[in-house]
Amino acid sequence: MAESAATIVSITGLVKQFGRFAALRNVAAEFLPQRMYAILGDNGAGKTTLLRSLAGLVQPTRGSIKILGGTPREVCADLGYMAHPTLLYDEMSGMENLRYFAKLYGISDEVRCADLIRAVKLDPELSRPVGQYSQGMRQRMSLARALLNNPKILLLDEPFSNVDMRSAREMVELLSRLRGEGKTIFIVTHQASLLEGVADEFVWMDSGRIVARTRTFDEGLSRD
Amino acid sequence: MTKAFITPSGITRATLIKDLRLEWRSKDAINAMLFFALLVVVIFSFSFDPTAEESRHIAGGLIWVAFLFAAVVALNQTWARELRNQVLDAYRVSPAPPNALFMAKTLGNFIFVSVLEALMAPLFVIFYNLRVIGSFPQLLLLTLLGTWALVVNGTFFAAMSLRTRSREIMLPLLLFPISIPAIIGMVNGTTAILTGEDSALFWLVLLATYDLVFTTGSLLLFPTVLHAE
Numbered sequence: 001m002a003e004s005a006a007t008i009v010s011i012t013g014l015v016k017q018f019g020r021f022a023a024l025r026n027v028a029a030e031f032l033p034q035r036m037y038a039i040l041g042d043n044g045a046g047k048t049t050l051l052r053s054l055a056g057l058v059q060p061t062r063g064s065i066k067i068l069g070g071t072p073r074e075v076c077a078d079l080g081y082m083a084h085p086t087l088l089y090d091e092m093s094g095m096e097n098l099r100y101f102a103k104l105y106g107i108s109d110e111v112r113c114a115d116l117i118r119a120v121k122l123d124p125e126l127s128r129p130v131g132q133y134s135q136g137m138r139q140r141m142s143l144a145r146a147l148l149n150n151p152k153i154l155l156l157d158e159p160f161s162n163v164d165m166r167s168a169r170e171m172v173e174l175l176s177r178l179r180g181e182g183k184t185i186f187i188v189t190h191q192a193s194l195l196e197g198v199a200d201e202f203v204w205m206d207s208g209r210i211v212a213r214t215r216t217f218d219e220g221l222s223r224d
Numbered sequence: 225m226t227k228a229f230i231t232p233s234g235i236t237r238a239t240l241i242k243d244l245r246l247e248w249r250s251k252d253a254i255n256a257m258l259f260f261a262l263l264v265v266v267i268f269s270f271s272f273d274p275t276a277e278e279s280r281h282i283a284g285g286l287i288w289v290a291f292l293f294a295a296v297v298a299l300n301q302t303w304a305r306e307l308r309n310q311v312l313d314a315y316r317v318s319p320a321p322p323n324a325l326f327m328a329k330t331l332g333n334f335i336f337v338s339v340l341e342a343l344m345a346p347l348f349v350i351f352y353n354l355r356v357i358g359s360f361p362q363l364l365l366l367t368l369l370g371t372w373a374l375v376v377n378g379t380f381f382a383a384m385s386l387r388t389r390s391r392e393i394m395l396p397l398l399l400f401p402i403s404i405p406a407i408i409g410m411v412n413g414t415t416a417i418l419t420g421e422d423s424a425l426f427w428l429v430l431l432a433t434y435d436l437v438f439t440t441g442s443l444l445l446f447p448t449v450l451h452a453e
Contacts, residue, residue, distance in 0.1 A: 020351070033273060055317050073451075077319045087314040089305075091249050103238040104318040106230040129249075145314065 006038065008033040008153065009054065011064035012043030016049055016208075021050040025208040027063070033152075036175065036185045038195045040220070041205035047188040048084070051155050051203070055081040067153065075155040077105065080151030084158050086142040094141045095124050098148060116144040121170055133206035141186050143171065147178075152179065154185045160194055170195055192217050230383040232324040239328030246305060247336065264290040265344065269351040270424060277350035285415030288407060289349055291341060292316040292405055296396055298336045302329050303386050309369075315450075317358045322447040326379065330442075333375040342369060357420030366413045366424060369431035373406035376435065382453040383449050406434045 009031040016024040024046045031037060039047045052058040053065060056072030056079075068075045080099065081087075096216045098113035114124035118166035130138060143159060154175075160168040168191070176198050179185055192202065196217045204212040204220050214220040268286050272278075306312040315325055348354060356383055365403050385394035413427030 027374075057313055057316060059451075078318055079317060081313070081317045082449060083310055085310040085314055087311050088309055089248050089311060090308065092242075100238060100242045101314060101318070104230075104235060104315065104320040106319075108236075150320075 006032055010066040010160070011063070013051075013058050013068075014053065014065065015062040016046075016053060016058060017061045020168060022208055024060075027208070027210055029203070029210055029213075031184065031186075033184050034179060034182050035200040036179045036195070036198065036218065037141065037201050037203055038192055038199040039186060039188045039203045039205060040190075040192050040215075044207075045205040046208040047205050048157055049208075051081075051157050051188050054153075055155050057077060057081075068120065078152040080149060080154045082142050082144040082146040082154070082156045084161070086130070086138045087145060088130045088138065088141060091129050093127050094122060094130055094133075094144070095126075097130060098145060098169055101145050102148050106135070107148065110199060116147055117141070119147070119174060121167070123166045135157060136164055136167050139163050140167065140171065143174075152183060154183055156187045157186060158189060160189060160191045172198055230319060232321045232327075233413075235320045235324035236328045236331070240331050241323055243302070243305075243328060243332040244335070252305075253301040253336055254339065256297040256301070257294040257336065258343065261290045261294040261340060261344050262347070264293065265347050266350055274352065276353040276355070278356070280355055280418045281333060281415060282384065283348065283352050283418055284356055284411045286352070286412045287414060288345075288370065290344070291337065292403070292407065293402075293450070294340060295333070295337050295374050295378055296399065298333055298340075299375070300392055300395055301381040302333055302379065303382050307386065312450075315334065319390070322450040325450065326383070326442065326446040329383075330376050330379045330444060333379050337371050337375055338368075339389050341371065354418065357418065359417060359424075362415045362424050363414070366410065366417065366431065369428065369435055370410035370413075372429055372435050373410070373438065374403065376439050376442055377403055377406075380438075380449070383446065387452070398406065400430075408435055409434065 007030045011027055012027045014024050014027040015022065023110070039050065041047050042198065049058060054067065055061060056073060056076055065072055068078060073080065087130065094117055097111060098116065099110065102108065102113055117124040120143050122137060122140055123142070130141060133141065139159060139162060143156070146154060157160055159171060163171065172194050189195065202214045202217055202220045204214070205212055212220055212223050214223065272282070274282060306397040378395070381398040382395050385391040385398060388394045409427045409430040411422040412429065416422040416427065
């Protein structure tokens with residue numbers, strides 16, 4: 001597949017095997033900038049492996065990934081990754097966590113850390129350790145961490161799981177705003193209805209392959 | 225947004241402070257190490273009941289065996305903390321250099337084990353009726369070099385065994401055999417200084433060389449270990 005000039009992410013013949021199990025089978029796709037992509041599929045379809053490959057956490061068995069013209073490791077400063085686990089230290093407060101992770105990106109701006117915590121509707125003054133937060137609060141703090149480096153591309157794995165409906169809608173609004181500011185967003189989720197009318201494209205995966213790309217959620221459901 | 229250059233020393237410092245803060249709050253490693261080392265001292269003391277002269281000859285071995293086994297507890301804890309909530313992935317996706325993380329972890333472990341040694345040393349003196357006949361500054365230098373040898377290898381092999389199923393078992397299996405030259409240096413050097421019978425210079429040079437070789441090797445290999453799946 002030829003890489004077009006506007007493409008921000010280009011995946012070619014991507015195969016990922018864990019022993020004899022193929023988690024990704026010859027995935028090829030191109031993604032445009034400033035779009036929100038919802039990646040859907042049953043458990044074991046390869047969604048998380050695809051996202052981890054884009055984040056550079058999983059090395060392809062075959063094939064390649066080009067993001068902003070480089071490999072995921074080369075452009076890691078432009079990526080924001082939110083995993084299913086929080087990637088936060090339970091024993092530290094939200095602000096302490098963000099302050100530490102900011103330093104990994106060479107950022108020493110406390111105001112930015114506090115602003116991000118407020119952006120996900122939490123209180124930067126909260127001194128409680130993250131381990132005592134509710135699951136929904138942890139998810140939102142995890143999103144704040146992923147946004148620390150003001151990434152061009154956001155990779156989010158199940159950002160709405162265990163989040164109440166109101167908070168989930170607030171997160172969707174925030175993500176929609178970030179897309180409007182020029183970010184490209186990939187969201188792996190089982191709660192696709194939340195992204196109906198918001199996501200630009202729904203990417204359907206099955207057995208390690210991308211089997212369909214639709215403009216609406218319903219269109220994807222009624223395929224075949 | 226105030227953006228600064230990413231300096232390895234800055235990230236090492238930030239990670240070290242974070243680790244010290246986490247340890248201060250949980251006291252996981254230091255409590256387990258102290259308890260373990262204390263048990264070894266007491267059990268050995270009652271098992272052998274040596275005279276002061278005998279103590280000087282066997283104390284080198286006893287001290288370092290106690291510290292080695294106790295250090296393994298701390299070494300396992302350091303990385304276990306990074307596995308909870310998969311926090312290590314946050315480091316792996318960042319542009320922070322892997323060796324900054326390795327140096328922070330090694331320095332952290334060095335501080336923990338040094339604190340343990342400082343707390344346990346008076347107990348060794350009391351239980352084994354010890355008196356340093358040789359040079360005290362040499363003993364201090366040997367302790368620093370020996371401790372660094374333990375923690376630099378221990379931190380590296382603990383990271384290597386991180387993704388194995390039974391990492392608590394894997395760490396001593398990997399660490400102890402490779403530490404044998406260092407342990408020989410620590411034990412013989414300590415005995416030489418405590419008894420004042422031989423010069424410890426050879427053992428000091430051996431430990432310094434060992435530290436240099438294994439610190440360089442660990443720094444070269446750690447990026448591969450960190451990004452391994």
